[in-house]
Amino acid sequence: MSRGSAVIESIVVGFIAALLLLQVTSAAARIQSTGDELTEIAQSAALFAAHHGDAELAESLVVDLKPDASVSAWMRGSDVVVRVEAQIPLVGPEGSPVTITIAGEASARMSPFRSNR
Numbered sequence: 001m002s003r004g005s006a007v008i009e010s011i012v013v014g015f016i017a018a019l020l021l022l023q024v025t026s027a028a029a030r031i032q033s034t035g036d037e038l039t040e041i042a043q044s045a046a047l048f049a050a051h052h053g054d055a056e057l058a059e060s061l062v063v064d065l066k067p068d069a070s071v072s073a074w075m076r077g078s079d080v081v082v083r084v085e086a087q088i089p090l091v092g093p094e095g096s097p098v099t100i101t102i103a104g105e106a107s108a109r110m111s112p113f114r115s116n117r
Contacts, residue, residue, distance in 0.1 A: 027090045031102060038084045038104030041065050046082040049073060050108035058082045081107040 041062055049058035058073040062084055069086040083105045092098035 023091060030088060030090065031100070034086065034088050034102045035104060038066075038069065038086060038102060039106060040104070041069070042082040042084045042104045042106035043108070045071070045073065045084070046080050046106045046108035049080040049082070050110050053110065055080050055082075075110075076107065078110045079107045080110060081105065 044065070045058035045061045048061050049055050055073040055075055058080060059071050059082075062069060062071040062073075062082065066084065066086065069084050071082065071084050073080060073082045075081070083103060085101055085103045087099050087101050090098045090100060
């Protein structure tokens with residue numbers, strides 16, 4: 001193999017490796033940011049429901065904030081627990097689409113000074 005073709009081969013292999021690394025990094029960043037977003041929405045909804053004394057309010061707030069997400073809210077003792085799930089599309093091996101489900105969960109203690117409005 002000549003020196004010139006070895007250099008070109010190294011450049012091509014390096015470029016392909018960089019593309020694969022970029023794809024993996026992009027998917028990891030998207031998963032992380034979606035998880036953070038869903039956890040933040042769940043926290044906001046749990047706090048809102050805890051201040052107003054109704055777990056169903058959390059579900060309506062999540063629907064307003066992220067309409068494509070599924071939400072479940074329930075009482076656990078004196079805590080309001082909210083779980084928000086969303087599906088995100090990613091690019092899988094060989095460019096095939098892959099959909100994964102990400103969830104965020106948060107709880108808040110029911111406020112003894114909550115509003116009844």
